[in-house]
Amino acid sequence: MRAAVVTEFGTPPTFREFAEPRPRTEDEVVVDVLAAGLHPRVRSQAGGEHYTGRGELPLVPGIDGVGRAPDGTLRYFVLPDTSLGSMAERTVVDLRRSVVLPEDADPITVAAGMNPAMSAWIALRRRIGFAAGQDVLVLGATGNAGRLAVQVAKHLGAGRVIAAGRDPEKLAGVHADDALTFGELAKAADVDVVLDYVWGPPTTGALRTIVTERADRARPLTWVEIGSVAGPSIELPSAALRAARLQLVGSGQGSVPTKDIVAELRALVPEIESFRIDARPVPLQDVGPAWRDTRSTQRVVVTP
Numbered sequence: 001m002r003a004a005v006v007t008e009f010g011t012p013p014t015f016r017e018f019a020e021p022r023p024r025t026e027d028e029v030v031v032d033v034l035a036a037g038l039h040p041r042v043r044s045q046a047g048g049e050h051y052t053g054r055g056e057l058p059l060v061p062g063i064d065g066v067g068r069a070p071d072g073t074l075r076y077f078v079l080p081d082t083s084l085g086s087m088a089e090r091t092v093v094d095l096r097r098s099v100v101l102p103e104d105a106d107p108i109t110v111a112a113g114m115n116p117a118m119s120a121w122i123a124l125r126r127r128i129g130f131a132a133g134q135d136v137l138v139l140g141a142t143g144n145a146g147r148l149a150v151q152v153a154k155h156l157g158a159g160r161v162i163a164a165g166r167d168p169e170k171l172a173g174v175h176a177d178d179a180l181t182f183g184e185l186a187k188a189a190d191v192d193v194v195l196d197y198v199w200g201p202p203t204t205g206a207l208r209t210i211v212t213e214r215a216d217r218a219r220p221l222t223w224v225e226i227g228s229v230a231g232p233s234i235e236l237p238s239a240a241l242r243a244a245r246l247q248l249v250g251s252g253q254g255s256v257p258t259k260d261i262v263a264e265l266r267a268l269v270p271e272i273e274s275f276r277i278d279a280r281p282v283p284l285q286d287v288g289p290a291w292r293d294t295r296s297t298q299r300v301v302v303t304p
C-alpha cells in the first residue's frame with residue numbers, strides 16, 4: 001500500500017510503498033483510512049521528540065483518524081504508540097479504541113477536530129473538579145486546540161471565557177468573552193481555571209501576574225498544563241504556591257488513563273461537528289509540502 005513514511009527523525013515523510021498492515025489480536029482490524037490530522041503531536045512523533053515515542057524507523061506518522069472498518073462502519077480511531085500510524089491507505093485499529101460515527105459525519109472535520117478539542121474536554125471533565133459557572137482563561141487561544149478550548153469551555157458551562165495569546169490580530173478571530181495579550185493578563189487575575197497551551201516564559205509571567213493581582217488569593221485557582229508551544233519548562237517561584245490557593249496539574253496521555261480517554265472520545269464524538277473547526281484537506285501524495293508549511297492556522301488533514 002502507499003503511505004507517508006519517515007525514514008529519519010526530524011525530516012518530513014515521503015509518499016511511498018509500505019508493507020500491508022496485518023492485525024495481531026482479535027480486537028484489531030484493518031481499516032481504509034479516509035482522513036488523518038497533522039497535529040503537533042504527530043510532528044513531535046515524527047521528530048522522535050514525543051515523550052511516548054519508541055524510537056522505531058521507518059515510521060508511518062499519524063496518531064488518529066477516520067476510517068472505514070471491514071464491517072462497513074465509519075469510525076474515528078486513536079492509535080497506540082506504533083510505527084504504523086494513520087497517514088497511510090490502510091492501518092490497524094483496535095476496535096476498543098474507536099468510536100462509530102454517523103454515516104453522514106464529515107471525516108475531514110472529525111479528523112481535524114477530535115485531537116485539539118479533546119485536550120480541553122478531557123482536562124475539564126477528567127483532571128479537575130470543573131463546575132458550571134466557573135471562569136476560564138485559555139492561555140494560547142489562537143491555535144487549533146486553544147480556539148476549540150474556548151468553545152469547549154463554553155459548551156461545558158463555563159461562565160466567562162477569556163482568550164489570551166501573543167498575536168492581537170489572531171485573537172480578534174477567537175470568539176471568547178474577552179481577548180487579552182500576554183501583557184494584559186492582570187485583567188484575567190480572578191479566573192477559576194487556566195487551560196495552558198503555551199508553558200515556557202509566557203507561563204512564568206502569567207503565573208506571577210495572576211497570583212499577585214488576584215483580588216481574593218484564597219479563591220481556588222486551578223492551572224492545567226496541556227501544551228508547551230513556548231517551552232518545555234517554567235520558573236515557579238515558591239511564593240506563587242504559598243501566596244495563592246494555586247493547584248497545578250497536567251492533562252494528557254498518561255495523566256489520564258487510556259480507558260478514560262476512550263470514554264471521553266465517545267462523549268465528544270456526538271458534539272464535535274457543533275464546534276467551529278478549521279481544516280485543510282491535503283492528498284496523501286502531497287504530505288511532504290504540507291508538512292513543511294507550518295504557518296497556516298488551519299489543521300492539515302491528510303486524505304489517502
Ligand SMILES: NC(=O)c1ccc[n+]([C@@H]2O[C@H](COP(=O)([O-])OP(=O)(O)OC[C@H]3O[C@@H](n4cnc5c(N)ncnc54)[C@H](OP(=O)(O)O)[C@@H]3O)[C@@H](O)[C@H]2O)c1
Nearest residue numbers: 040115119142143144145146167226227228229230251252
Ligand atoms: N495534552 C493534550 O491532551 C493535548 C492535546 C492536543 C494538543 N496538545 C498540545 O497543545 C499545544 C497546541 O496544539 P494546537 O493543536 O493548538 O497547535 P497549533 O494549532 O499548531 O497552534 C499552536 C499555537 O501556539 C502558538 N505559539 C507557538 N509558539 C509560541 C510562543 N513561543 N509563544 C506563544 N504562543 C506560541 C501559536 O500562536 P500564534 O497564533 O501567535 O502563532 C499557535 O496559536 C501543542 O503543544 C500540543 O501538543 C495537547
